[in-house]
Amino acid sequence: MNKDKPVSEAKYDPGVNQDDLIIQQQREIEKEISESTELIGMLEPVVSLLEEYSDDDVYKQKVNDLVEKYKSIRRTRPDGNCFFRAFAYAYFEHLLDNKKEYKRFQEVARKSKDDLVSLGFPQFTVEDFHDTFMEVVGKVGSAPQSFSQTELYELFNQQGYSDYIVVYLRLITSGQLQRESVFYQNFIEGGRSIEDFRHQEVEPMYKESDHIHIIALSTALGVGIRVRYMDRGDAAEVIAHDFPEGCSPLIHLLYRPGHYDILYL
Structure with missing residues (x-):
């Protein structure tokens, strides 16, 4: 075929x-x-995006707007997991140099297993993914003495580790949707229940993410995320949305239809 x-x-x-x-x-x-395509790419100047849109005046204008706001971009593999992988890499990268934020997150991550089990997630499954997730969190916490940015990059390009991190973040996101189902039900279209949405669109690998995934994950972890939406809209500016609204974003992502990459100020 x-x-x-x-x-x-x-x-x-x-x-x-x-x-x-x-x-x-x-x-x-x-x-x-x-x-x-690597799971996580090397740093590139934002202006490198112009190569993709050499014949597209609308997108060239948008790229030029991005160039004024950001220095670099790191591409991720377009496999449906790009939001979770991009967020995880960018956040762990931030934690390498921020011990105060690391300690806060380490406690959130440690407690997350019991929180998920209390919501009815299978303990054996949760423990398996949580153990690997906490192994990586532990490595990040040992920086810079025992773990470097280069080692983080290499780890995230190992399919086993990288996918386990994505799976666990999907579980955390699903748990947050279940925990505050009354609120999140307002975002679900097509008459589906929160339970159906979680099982069909959040927990499975390779399912693309939209604003409901971002709101739930950023809220569950207490991490602000700014997403720049680059589309064919009339505005020359690449519009930004912060999750949750009013936050001070730690992580900056670029969204192009169906795909997320990491942006660096």
Whole structure:
């Protein structure tokens, strides 16, 4: 099957399971992405984005606005986990040099396992991911003597560690949605319950994130996040939204339709 051809355009063969074809095509796309893109990329100047939009005056204008506000960008793999991975890397990177914030977060992370179990999450599953998460938190806390920014970069590009961190942040986000379900229900469209949304859009890997994920995670961890939305809107400025509203953001992310990267002031 030609992976460049949309599944909907492929010739239907009643002898072939169409779901299997879709899964096969998705795996081929994921394989191509994984072979060409690191989970977390190297630092680049923001102006490097202009190379992607050389023939697009609207986006060139937006990039020029970003250049006035930010120095660097770090790209993430576009695999549906990019928000959680970008947030985790940027925040852990910040913790390397901020011992006061680290101590606060370490306690939040330590207690999070019991909080999730009390909400009904399976203890065995939570413990497995929490142990790996806290292992990484411990490494970050040993910087700069025993753990460097280079080692953080290498760790986040190891699929096992990196994905375990993403999974655990997804669980924390799901727990926050459950804990304050009355509030978050207002953001759910299509008549779905919070429980359905959590199980379908938050907990599974490779599911893209939107503002409800960001609000829930930033609230659960007490970490302010500023997202710059770069789209085809008329405004020349790349509009910023802070989560939660009114916070002093520690983490800056760039959102382009369907994807998040890390921005540096």
